[in-house]
Amino acid sequence: MSGKGGTGKTTVAAALALALAEEGKRTLLVEVEGRQGIAQLFETQALPYEERKIAVAPGGGEVFALAIDPELALLDYLQMFYKLGSAGRALRKLGAIDFATTIAPGVRDVLLTGKACEAVRRKDRGGRFVYDYVVMDAPPTGRITRFLNVNDEVAGLAKIGPIHNQAQAVMRVLKSPETAVHLVTLLEEMPVQETADGIAELRAARLPVGRVIVNMVRPQVLDAADLELVGSVSRSAVARSLSSTGLGGARRGGHAERLVEPLLAQAEEYAERYALETEQRAVLAELDVPLHELPLLAEGMDLAGLYALARKLRGQGVS
Ligand SMILES: Nc1ncnc2c1ncn2[C@@H]1O[C@H](COP(=O)(O)OP(=O)(O)OP(=O)(O)O)[C@@H](O)[C@H]1O
Numbered sequence: 001m002s003g004k005g006g007t008g009k010t011t012v013a014a015a016l017a018l019a020l021a022e023e024g025k026r027t028l029l030v031e032v033e034g035r036q037g038i039a040q041l042f043e044t045q046a047l048p049y050e051e052r053k054i055a056v057a058p059g060g061g062e063v064f065a066l067a068i069d070p071e072l073a074l075l076d077y078l079q080m081f082y083k084l085g086s087a088g089r090a091l092r093k094l095g096a097i098d099f100a101t102t103i104a105p106g107v108r109d110v111l112l113t114g115k116a117c118e119a120v121r122r123k124d125r126g127g128r129f130v131y132d133y134v135v136m137d138a139p140p141t142g143r144i145t146r147f148l149n150v151n152d153e154v155a156g157l158a159k160i161g162p163i164h165n166q167a168q169a170v171m172r173v174l175k176s177p178e179t180a181v182h183l184v185t186l187l188e189e190m191p192v193q194e195t196a197d198g199i200a201e202l203r204a205a206r207l208p209v210g211r212v213i214v215n216m217v218r219p220q221v222l223d224a225a226d227l228e229l230v231g232s233v234s235r236s237a238v239a240r241s242l243s244s245t246g247l248g249g250a251r252r253g254g255h256a257e258r259l260v261e262p263l264l265a266q267a268e269e270y271a272e273r274y275a276l277e278t279e280q281r282a283v284l285a286e287l288d289v290p291l292h293e294l295p296l297l298a299e300g301m302d303l304a305g306l307y308a309l310a311r312k313l314r315g316q317g318v319s
C-alpha cells in the first residue's frame, strides 16, 4: 500500500489486512518506516521485530503484525548467509551495521523488501504457506518504485553468489502477479497527480499496479438538481422554506433570514469542492485501474472505524 504522504496508507493497509482476515485468511501486516503506526491504530504497545498476533477477525482469520527493523534484519541476513553469529555483534560494535542500514544507499530497502518477501515465501513443516497474504504499509508514491526495484540494482551489482540469488528471488516475488501495488489517494489535485505519476513509474519498471483507493471521501449532500440551483436560488424563497419548516422561527424577520446567507455560502463552497472532486474523479478514471472509495469517518479514526473501513473494502471486493 503506497500513496502520497498523509493520504491514509497505514490506515488502508491495516483495513485491508483486517478485511482479508475476515475472509478467514492469515495475514501479515508489515511496517517498514519505523513509525509504529500499526501499533497505534490497533491500540496496542509498540511492535517489536517479531511477528505478533494483533487481531482475530469474525471470519476466523488472523492479523499478525511486524515492524521490520533494518538493523535486526541485516543481522538476520548475515546469520543466514554467512553464519556470522557473534561476529555479527562485533560488526555492530564497529558501527558496520549502522553504516549499512543508514548510510549505504539502498541496503536498507534491500533488507526491508527482503524480509517481507521471506514472509511471503515462508512455509510450515507441512509445506503450506504460513501467510495467505502479506500487506505492506509501504513508502510513499515518490519513493515506491525505487524501493521495490532496488533488488534489480543489487542483482546487477552482485553478479553471482548468495546476494545475487537472494536479490533475484525478491524481484521474482515483487514482479509476479502475486504482488499488487495499491495506491491510496484523496480527491485532490496533488495526491491524484502523484498517483498518476506513480502508476506511470511502476508500469515503466514492470511492477504490478493493483488498485487505487480513494480515501476520506465526503458524502454527497447535494444532488445534480440542487447543484444547478446553487448561485441562482432566490434568497427570499430559501428564507420562506426555512420558516415553513419551522427553522429559525415562523415569524417574518425571525432567524430564518439570518440563516440564509451562511447556508448559501456553505452550499457554494460545497458546489465548488464538488466540481474539483469531479475533475479529479475524471483524471483517476483515465488511469485504467480499478477504483475504490472509502468514506471520511467524521468521528475520526479508532478501532471501530478501522473495522468499518475493512467492511467497506470487502463490500467492494478489494480483498
Ligand atoms: N477514512 C478516514 N476517515 C477519517 N480519518 C482518516 C481516514 N483515513 C485516514 N484517516 C486519518 O488521517 C490521518 C493520516 O492517515 P495515515 O496515518 O493512515 O496516513 P499515511 O498515508 O500512512 O501517513 P504518513 O505518510 O504520515 O505515513 C490519520 O490521522 C488517520 O487517522
Ligand SMILES: [Mg+2]
Residues within 6 Å of the ligand: 009, 010, 011, 037, 137
Ligand atoms: Mg503511515
